[in-house]
Amino acid sequence: MHVPPEGAHPFFYTLLVFVHIFVTMVAVGLNASYAIWISRGAKDAASLPFALRGVKFLDDYVANPCYLLGGLTGVLMIAMGKAIAPYLWAAIGLYIVAMAVAYGFYTPLLSRQIRLLEAKGASDAEYQALAQRSNRVGVAMGVMVVLIVLLKIFEPSLG
Template sequence: MHPPPEGAQPLVYTLLVFLHIFTTMTAVGLNASYAIWIARGTRDPASLPFALRGVKFIDDYVANPCYLIGGITGVLMIAMGKNVAPFLWVAIALYLVAMALAYGVYTPLLSRQIKTLDTKGSGDPEYQTLARRSNQVGITMGILVIIILALKIFEPPLW
């Protein structure tokens, strides 16, 4: 249970907590599915364009907006008086890095990967380079999200 901070309206705070957990859980789950989509598409070149476009659609219209809602609800909980322990400051900083990577690197990279696949095919060296980079960025973001999740679950006393 997440008790509301002193002075916060309990129902509103509880709804924010629910929305925060639900949207971030949805985003993390969808992100984890990207590896499955891409692996299946890579094994069947005819389905690769569909798989990459599916990942792009989910990323643009569901996962990333869910992460943004998670961030907004987190800020609102803090504005309502939630105590921000050191582990939470670290999680917030990692969240900002992950969002910068998502919007500034992964999304444009995935768009270029799809465009290159359409024009040059999956065997093209440029496509292979983009696919490798996309996977590396995806793995990096996944690691950041796992660290954030661990920080929020274990709440370690950092300092």
């Protein structure tokens, strides 16, 4: 069990930790599934629009809200007195960058990718370039998320 900071209500703090970990697991798991959805869709041109719309739905309505809730629960744990070690500052910084990339780049790229797929098809050069860029952004976000998880699990001494 996570030991609550001094003065924090043990049940509420532990509940926050649970929600924080659970929503993060859901978000990371869904993000990991995007590559599977997209690669399966790419093997069958008729399935690709469905796969991309499925990824977009999961990203907009489940994964990203889970990440936001994870951030909120993290802030609440800090407000309850959780100490912020240097590794946690690094994780918070990566989280902010990852959320900015998600909302500022990945989500709009995915929307454009779906529109372009529907307008020009998967074999179109412009679509292919956009799909590759979307994949690169997705991989970059995935790397950031894995680094955040590593920081939070191993709690390295960075200072």
